[in-house]
Amino acid sequence: MILARRIGARIAEFVLVFIGVTFIIYATVWALPGDPIAALGGDRPLPDNVVAQLRAQFHLDDPLWLQYLRYLGGLFTGDLGTTFSGVPVAERMASRWPVTITLALTAWIIEVVIGVVLGLVAGLRRDSAIDRTVLFGTILATSIPIFVVAVSAQLLFGLHLGWLPIAGTDAGWPVAYILPAAVIAIFGLASIARLMRGSVIDSMESDFVRTLRAKGMPGSRIVGLHVMRNSVAPVLTFVAIDLGFLLGGAVVVEGIFNLPGIGQLLFSAIRTHEGPTVVGVGTTLILIFLVLNVVVDLLNSMLDPRSRHD
Template sequence: MSRFLLRRVIELVIVFIGVTFIIYAAVFSLPGDPIASMGGDRPLPDNVVARLRAEYRLDEPLIMQYLHYLGGLLTFDLGTTYDGRSIADQLAARWPTTIALALTAWALELFIGVVLGLVAGLRYGTLTDRTILFVTVLATSIPVFVMGVSAQLIFGLELGWVPIAGTSEGWPQAYVLPALIVALYGLASASRLMRGSVVDTLRSDFVRTLVAKGMPSRQIVGVHVMRNSAAPVLTFLAIELGFLLGGTIVIEGIFNIHGVGGLLFDAIRTQQGPLVVGVATALILVFLVVNVLVDVLSSVLDPRIRHD
């Protein structure tokens, strides 16, 4: 296991450097001069533009800019925006909102998706199975903005069950509706994945052996089937958690939630390259760390998986 962890950490570092360089190169290769555009309708003097470009190292070769940025990351410095604000401070102000929304949506995906998938797998080929499959496919076919606006009109304006925008009322009132909308798309995939995994596990030889030995069905399903069916679902949900922590720009926009997704959108709109790269770097790190943790946990949940 120690060799596996060392190998995965080395892979994590290589992937992190490669992906962040691609993003950095893509962002700072875009046309336009963000420094020159800071003056708005009144262009900045040339000497001011030159000083700011030197301050943010925009006058250096791209590889030198990236190496300087990478050196800052070693001291947990994500840099500053062109208006002098700390990127780390802006992320810190937005993370609590995004984390609350992401974890709420993730918990709904985990619970509802696993339950629906388990029921469909145990009732494979029945009307229940077909109904769950139809509903989950239907949910993923509706655009997220249509689902979000419709939910606002029905549950917020017409029924008045939840607030329609903002987070002023706190958790869970302000988060449950947008989290449910986000979760619908993930839990549909999770339930179908769980369904297929349960069906495969029920057909395996060791389950037939347990049945032949007279083990109660509740124990077979609750211990053996669930444990062996959870690994692929766990992997999917881990990746989904990384996506959710990245913020969902559309949902945050519809429900006026000021999270990381909104910060990233504003950074792209205002050509704040350092902020775009800083937010992307944080999200990449979340994805990579979560995936390593999932690899380790998968070997615990599924005895067939062993890492040397």
């Protein structure tokens, strides 16, 4: 019964947040200065009758709330809208998703593997030089804007050292994706390392570890079987939710590294005032993040009985 109420509450929160955030995105995009219909003609203005027809077709003269309700109704049928050139937004996104998903998953693997290892080593060697280095590095990593890290990585590893390509996907996976994925992973990696370090320290100071040591169990077995199992639980929650953040972060990095994914599509749509595409991409990313958030929260409720009473 408690779990059922929690599921109902999370679904209600999901709906409210989704409607609120998508409305903000929709209102912000259509409040931008400039006429998107006029922009279609470029340097040569479109005839007045064509402009009037397009505005009527896309309901641009209706009140904003009515436009949003019509868009929301389309979402429930799987319709993300249609571009001003008549192409469904979902169709434009379909060819771009493989690049974005590949980039996000590559970054996810990098941050999970390296973050867990760094956090484990730092936690086991608390207050050592390695621990202080990890703490300093994680603070430094989260203090630098992502575009600064991306451009610096391009200059160092791409132009000066020539180790990796700085743009495009011609080299294929993993070569073309390592550099941009590493840039995205730095921020999540820092959080995972600090979270893992704290969990390891708590586990090592717990009563069950003292008991196992008193029974003569080897230290490697204690860490491998018991400390890791207890320390990784909060990390799993973070990395599951962080996958949604990685998809959003990929949008920025794709623009810098010129990767033909969702990010490049979004930047192109912003430049050309292609409102339906901007709203469609933003809505999809928000939906993915909210779904991951709800799923992780419900899994925690089922796996950890203590969280059911929160």
